[in-house]
Amino acid sequence: MKDELQIRKATSEDISEVLKLYAQKDIDNGDVLGIEVAKQIFSKFALYPNYSLYVAVIGDKVVGTFELLIMDNLAHLGKPSGFVEDVVVADAYRSIGIGRKMMVHAMLVCRESGCYKLILSSNIHRERAHQFYEKLGFKKHGYSF
Secondary structure (H helix, E strand, O other): OOOOEEEEEOOHHHHHHHHHHHOOOOOOOOOOOOHHHHHHHHHHHHHOOOEEEEEEEEOOEEEEEEEEEEEOOOOHHHOOEEEEEEEEEOHHHOOOOHHHHHHHHHHHHHHHOOOOEEEEOOOOOOHHHHHHHHHOOOOOOOOOO
């Protein structure tokens, strides 16, 4: 990679590029929100105390994204939990370490926030992604409904 990978919180200017990532065949098969609706939903993220959309950027190109919610708990002595959702890397940039760097970033944010756990959601059919998460140390735990 010529330019260095950066992982940062997304801005509304990133939304159109994020939607392109979601449109990939193995994610949402081209069915994505319109830009204005997506920006309206993105603006709601600010209403949550610790909910962020992150982008992985090389140069000025968005090549990956994930959402991270740090939620407070009354159980577990008040320690928060982290929840990662919608992890995507552009087809042309897969298998070169971007997904790993994004997840390491999410783990670091959770660790710095005092989270007692990090939960990761993934579609049951994305077996290659599951293998990737297991290599990072994630373990299948419980059921999601």
